[in-house]
Amino acid sequence: MxxxxxxxxxxxxxxxxxxxxxxxxxxxxxxxxxxxxxxxxxxxxxxxxxxxxxxxxxxxxxxxxxxxxxPNHEALLVELGLEGFAELRHFIVDAGKVGGPESDRIANIGAAYMRFVAKRPAVARLMFGPQLPHREKFPALTVAADAIGTEIGAALSDPNLGLAVWAAVHGLAMLVLENVIDLGQRRSGLHVLPSRSEILLRSLFATKRD
Amino acid sequence: MxxxxxxxxxxxxxxxxxxxxxxxxxxxxxxxxxxxxxxxxxxxxxxxxxxxxxxxxxxxxxxxxxxxxxPNHEALLVELGLEGFAELRHFIVDAGKVGGPESDRIANIGAAYMRFVAKRPAVARLMFGPQLPHREKFPALTVAADAIGTEIGAALSDPNLGLAVWAAVHGLAMLVLENVIDLGQRRSGLHVLPSRSEILLRSLFATKRD
DNA sequence: ATGATAACTTACCACTGTAATCATGTGGTT
DNA sequence: AACCACATGATTACAGTGGTAAGTTATCAT
The missing domain is CATH 1.10.10.60 (Homeodomain-like)
Structure with a gap:
């Protein structure tokens, strides 16, 4: 005042x-x-x-x-991690708006997830790696992470399917991000992968309910 | 002498x-x-x-x-990471020996993967995290990682399905390992999860080819 | 026994996170 | 306007880290 x-x-x-x-x-x-x-x-x-x-x-x-x-280094990391979760959530919400059969939405969300990780590899490592403190000390982190699962589930009309899709695309993204597997020709060519992973995701979930 | x-x-x-x-x-x-x-x-x-x-x-x-x-810190990490990959490979090979329909083998391998991560969380973080050097400098790491995918694919008679299963179970394992999601009631209760994840994996892949 | 050498120790360097203390503005009060 | 309290910044210091260089000690081959 x-x-x-x-x-x-x-x-x-x-x-x-x-x-x-x-x-x-x-x-x-x-x-x-x-x-x-x-x-x-x-x-x-x-x-x-x-x-x-x-x-x-x-x-x-x-x-x-x-x-x-x-207060310390961790707190800075938490802040940046929260920003990352917010941006990823945005990606997912946008990708879930696509019409058509559910398999299209799955593939679209998966591609968006891969695009986010390709765009912000370091942020993704921060968000999903061990550098962030125990989630209990920063409830906002739990909320932000839960929101990812919620948005995926909401776009798919079935929370269980949402978790499965999240796990699948997250695993693919992390394996590629850390160079454990090598989709595509040039190693660490992370930027051309959304389309490839979209194909994989589609083959994973398409025959199920379509 | x-x-x-x-x-x-x-x-x-x-x-x-x-x-x-x-x-x-x-x-x-x-x-x-x-x-x-x-x-x-x-x-x-x-x-x-x-x-x-x-x-x-x-x-x-x-x-x-x-x-x-x-020669340096990295080299020690690489050695431990290789040990981890070897142990995980062992888990997977054993889990793939189960008979019956393919969905059983998928669920079994998935549960074994989760069990490994639950048993050696720190080693899993090392194997799949950014601490390991660029794989190009240590080809043995690439070989060991590829072996994981190969074993999963071999147990499933279809390499493409193998990659999908790997991605799904890996994503689930990492999300749980880093407390991004919370299956089960007590947080970080990593040790009771193989059965839960087995159910999830089964629901993911069962209806597809069974 | 006697060098040569491998294996280990000690002493450094630059770097990190963090705490304590000092310095400098800025805004509110008189 | 003068002044003071306080927030915000700078300095300094400390323990811990990865890594290197130089010295020391044990072992091996001769």
Whole structure:
């Protein structure tokens, strides 16, 4: 209450008036700056490069500054993982909107899942790997993960089938992501795989109820 | 080779004659000692606890001693991962020996897969996670992983179905392993799940060709 | 017994997460 | 306007990590 000139909430990038020093002592919105730096590292490098210190360096602050905004490294990872779950959920919801027989929706959702993993491999490793803390300590993670299963089930009119589809496409995605199997000609050619996996998924679920 | 009292080869545990110092300067068979220490850590703790220094401590040597036997940390992980793949392959081969309709073999292999992951969670994370180096640098890893797919396919008389089964059961196992989903009542109750997953797998593949 | 060498230890380096403490702005009160 | 409290940042420090280099010790071949 009583804010004279400031609307509520943190301003995204603009630093307040001073402007003579290139680097203000106060970043302005370091929390988002850190998240953005972290996202960039996950895109350009991989999960093992996502050090708290590297994030701080990239955001242009000292290596201890992040502790004013995240209690520890884990908390940063949780935040990024939640973002990943939200994006994946979006992919799935969109893919489930397709009409026609259920096998089309299955194949479409599977392809979308593969596309997400291909687009954000490091985020997928974070979401589904052991780096995230025990879900009990962060209920939001459980909620976000459950939402994936719920959306798949909702698009398929049968929760049991939803779980089966999730397991199948998730397994395929993880096996390909970690190079355990090699669909397609060039190894780690993750980006051409949605169509291939769509075929596989279709052959898996098509004859069942169609 | 005028060995007076010693037969050739490294003796497994017994240190040679001196016996007055409790800890001999030379371990005798440190390579296996390190592997055993590493296995123990994976059983009692988790993958993140498997530092090279912790392994060395547990084996009773200095933190630099392992480098006489493994070029780096990765190499130790590769060795343990290969052991894991061999054990999993054994599980699958045994499970595929069951007679009867193909759906029985599918369910049996799936349950065996889940049982392996439940028995060696940390090893499974190692085998299927990003900690292992790029498979190109260690062809043995590719061979061991391919063998899993081959065995599953061989037990099912159709390699395509084999890949589908692998993907489905692998996805289920990973989702449960990392607590993304929660089959069963108590969370992380990984050990009661083979039967539940067997039911799921059966419902997944039973109606197809049976 | 005596080198040569393999196996191990000690001492480093750069890096990490994290905590304690110091410095600097910013906003609200007088 | 002056001032102070507090949030936010910087510094410093510490224990732990993977890895390397150099020194030490035991074993082997001669």
């Amino acid at each position: 009583g804010n004279t000139s400031n609307d509520s909430g943190p301003q995204t990038q603009a630093r307040p008036g001073r402007g003579d020093s290139d680097r203000a002592y106060h970043h302005g919105d370091l929390r988002n700056g850190l998240l953005e730096a972290a996202r960039a590292i996950l895109e350009e490098q991989d999960l093992s490069a996502l050090t708290l210190r590297a994030v701080a360096r990239r955001a242009g602050v000292s290596h201890a500054a992040p502790y004013r905004h995240f | 005028g060995n007076t009292s010693n037969d050739s080869g490294p003796q497994t545990q017994a240190r040679p004659g001196r016996g007055d110092s409790d800890r001999a300067y030379h371990h005798g068979d440190l390579r296996n000692g390190l592997l055993e220490a590493a296995r123990a850590i994976l059983e009692e703790q988790d993958l993140s606890a498997l530092t090279l220094r912790a392994v060395a401590r547990r084996a009773g040597v200095s933190h630099a001693a392992p480098y006489r036997h493994f």
